[in-house]
Amino acid sequence: MDFSRFFLIILARHKLILLTLIVTMSTTLLVSLLMSKSYKSTAVMVLTHKGADPVTGLIMSPQQITGYMATQLDIIKSSRTALMVVDQLRLDQNEAVASQHKQSNSSLGMREWLAALLLKNLEIETSRDSSVIRISFKGTDPAFTAVIANAFANAYQEISIRLTVEPSQKAATYFTDQLNVLRDRLETAQKKLTQYQHSHGIVDADFRLDVETKRLNDLASQLVVAQADLIGAESKQEGGNRISEAHSIARNTVINNLKINLSQAESRFSDIAQKLGKNHPSYIGAKAEVDKLRSELSRHISFTDRSAVNQEAEIRKALEEQKIKVLAxxxxxxxxxxxxxxxxxxxxxYNSAMQRLNQTSLEGQSNLSSVSILDTAKTPDKPDSPKILLNLTLSAFLGTLLGVGAGLLAEMIDRRVRSAEDLVDVLHAPVLGIIKRGIPKERGLQLVLPRLLR
Known part of the structure; x- marks a missing residue:
């Protein structure tokens, strides 16, 4: 079917098409007028999730923004938010609502039934690159729609605070219990340390170890000196008198003084021996003094040699004891x-747990929300639906399509000859001429027009 035939069918069936269009538009207008008016009220919220948290100081990464917005939309549509709206407005205490709930024969409780009913008429709108959320509610009462929209906005703001505070409160309880355990552990460890210090008499282990190590070094030095004296004593026993005396004089002040006195006495005795005889009292007295000093010097040297052995043994014993003490x-x-x-x-x-407890306690007491109400819902002046002009426009388009379809269907059921081409198609014979007698000019123009278009 070419365009000329289609145009001819439309012209022939224009009454049916026009009737279908009129019926469709009339029906749409009638239904729109009979429909109850529905009002829509919108509350505008804004999410201030960007930036640092005023309590924790944490900054949300940009990768979390998309998921964050989707999560917030699900929170608004959750049954918990709807139940909070029901509780805030005390809708379950209304007698009319109670009677409607009984008539519905629902298996849900009244609060759950109301929450589900409110969520059906709730609409959430947001933009892709915006942090603004529009909470809309539809209903037949304009004032009621504004109240419900504002109630959902307030409930969402309260829910956002609770979702932040409740985990912090649970964490604070957990940290409090753990803090008691860590405190007991700290007290036990401190008690063991104190008891150990008291039992071993340790105030400062490093200082005491330094003192005992220094004493050990002093004993080692004394042992070296005692061993040197012992070597001198052994050399005396082998006939090394000079070596023994040298060691004894070097270590004993009395022997050194006796040596000096002996030298002086020998000098005086030598002078007297040159002047006086052996029987002279001065000679005898000087000689007796020299013999006495020599005897005392010899006795002290012998005592020093004997004490060197005992001293070396005592120092060695003390050194071994000090070593054991230092090792212990x-x-x-x-x-x-x-x-x-x-x-x-x-x-x-304990300090880490205390720090975390302070932080979580502060977060649990915070009433700061990342949700702010930008615009509250107002009572609408005009109904949101039905939209008569839009419905009529759509019905005109739909009626035209239905009319054309009805015309084509009627043409298929009752086939008519509309042009010479139809005769050629039906009779398979050529058309020799067309008689236009009796055809008005306007009608003739309508018949010729498809040919010109063709």
């Missing part, structure tokens, strides 16, 4: 360091 102190210091590390670890864990 080293072991005590190592054990003390282990206990101190346990105390430090317990103290560090």
């Amino acid at each position: 102190l080293n072991r005590s210091r190592d054990e003390l360091q282990i206990l101190e590390r346990e105390v430090d670890g317990a103290q560090q864990a």
Whole structure:
């Protein structure tokens, strides 16, 4: 079918098409007028999720923005938010609502039934690159729609606060319990450390170890000196008198003084011996003094040699005891360091838990929300639906399509000859001429027009 035939069919069936269009538009207008008016009220919210949190100081990364917005939309549409609206407005205490709930024969409770009913008429709108959310509610009562829209906005703001505060409160409870355990652990470790210090008499292990080590070094030095004296005593026994005396004089002040006095006495005795005879009292007295000093010097040197052996043994014994003491102190210091590390670890864990407890407690007491109400819902002056002009426009388009379809269907059922081409198609014979007698000019123009278009 070419365009000329289609045009001829439209012209022939124009009454049917026009009737279908009129019926469609009339029906649409009638239905629109009979429909109850529906009002729509919108509350505008804005999410201030960008930037640092005023309590924790955390900054949300830009990658979380898309998921964050989708999550917020799901929170608004959740049954918890709707139940909060029901509780805030006390809708379940209305007698009319109670009677409607009984008539509905729903298996849900009244609160859940109301929440589901409110969510059906709730609309959430948001833009892709915007943090603004529009909460709209539709209903037959304009004032009621504004109240419900504002109630959902307030409930969403309260829910956002609770979703932030409740985990922090639970975490604060957990940290409080853990803090008690860590406190007991710290007290136990501190008690063990104190008892160990008291039992071993340790105030400062490092200072005491330094003192005992210094004493050990002093004993080692004394042992070296005593061994040197002992070597001098042994050399005397072997006939090394000069070596023994040299060591004894170097270590004994009395022997040194006796040596000096003996030298002076010998000098005086030598002078007297040159002047006086052996029987002279001065000679005898000087000689007796020299013999006495020599005897005392010899006695002191012998005593010093004997004491060198005993002193070396005593110093060696004291040195061994000091070594044992220093080693024991080293072991005590190592054990003390282990206990101190346990105390430090317990103290560090306790401080960390205390810091986390303070932070979570502060977060749990915060009433700051990332949701702000930009515009509250107003009572609408005009109904949102039905939109008569839009419905009539759509019905005109739909009626035209239905009319054309009805015309084509009627043409298919009752086939008519509309042009010479139809005769050629039906009779398979050529057309010799067309008689236009009796055809008005306007009608003739309508018949010729398809040919010109063709």
